[in-house]
Amino acid sequence: MSLPHAILTALLERPSSGLELTRRFDRSIGYFWSATHQQIYRELGRLEAEGLIRALPSEQPARGQKKAYEVLPAGRAELARWTSASQDPKPHRDAMLLRLRAAAVVGTDGLEADLRRHRELHALQLAEYREIERRDFPPGKDGPEDRLRHLVLRAGIDLETFWTQWLDHALSEFARLPDTTRE
């Protein structure tokens, strides 16, 4: 139940319209909490109904018109509450690991190509993160907020590094498997 809190965070960083939020979820925030524009609009409606955010009064709210939102004090309080409350880590699900385990039973046929493709996708994401790091965290930009945000980005960078390396390892193991295992 974190989408509303992801939106509150984004809106506190900068008041935005639904579409602007969608764009930002495609870039930074979405890297660890993805959401589609449909989800975002629905949630904006709920948050407004609950009195946690409000539409900026500047523009008229006609359809096809930008409608920007800002966070109200109640919204900030709710985000602070949620952030500090103890939460259990959610179990993660990874389809690729499951497929590999299945492959041990039904054969590895066809898997190697997708392993290779995933490796490239992770490498691409890693390059993007590094570019963001270069742009947003030059040496010297290390105020408290910068440090926290940089920490989050580092997790992304290190995770993508991990996955590229692990997939390389997996591919090298594949190369050593006897052909019979591949069905």
Place this chain on the structure above:
Amino acid sequence: MSLPHAILTALLERPSSGLELTRRFDRSIGYFWSATHQQIYRELGRLEAEGLIRALPSEQPARGQKKAYEVLPAGRAELARWTSASQDPKPHRDAMLLRLRAAAVVGTDGLEADLRRHRELHALQLAEYREIERRDFPPGKDGPEDRLRHLVLRAGIDLETFWTQWLDHALSEFARLPDTTRE
């Protein structure tokens, strides 16, 4: 849409009843594809209705009686199809990273304790994985199936190692933050 395939994999490794599957999902399979017993029973019903698995005829199917299932040829074929089909990686969601980003805006108050708790949970999981590795993959146990399963376990071990280290890093950054950031 991978729960049915997780169940097919588990049943191919060993025919089981719903409860046995639940136990196995709490241990090995569930480490990368978790499921509750309610999900499992529901899915077993669907898989049986689709003709991918069948109840072993040994026991009578009364309530409170063990009912074990085995995979039919159609089920094995479906699992092989799914394993080899190309799939896009799902975007991951990580509430802790989101909370850290929120903390950069609303303050880090209360977060540090949970960071520490998560660090311990990851360390515990890591110890469990290492124990499984010691028990299930002694030197010499390296047939093709073993190699694949070991690869999956290695991902788990390396991920938990990564998270413990990253959380240590995060905690050391917290120690250096000025008190004002902590609200």
Place this chain on the structure above:
DNA sequence: CCGGGTTATGCAACTAGTTGCATAAGAGAC
């Protein structure tokens, strides 16, 4: 023989996320 815990199975309702499609305004092409 009965009362409480454990094993085993399962339904129903709810919450969260995804997919498909609809609507409307403005911008520029011709």
Place this chain on the structure above:
DNA sequence: GTCTCTTATGCAACTAGTTGCATAACCCGG
């Protein structure tokens, strides 16, 4: 001026996962 493309907003239906609870048999102590 109207056609089409892009921007912007949003509803509805569906799929997957979670939570809460119900049922029933067996097992063991007293």
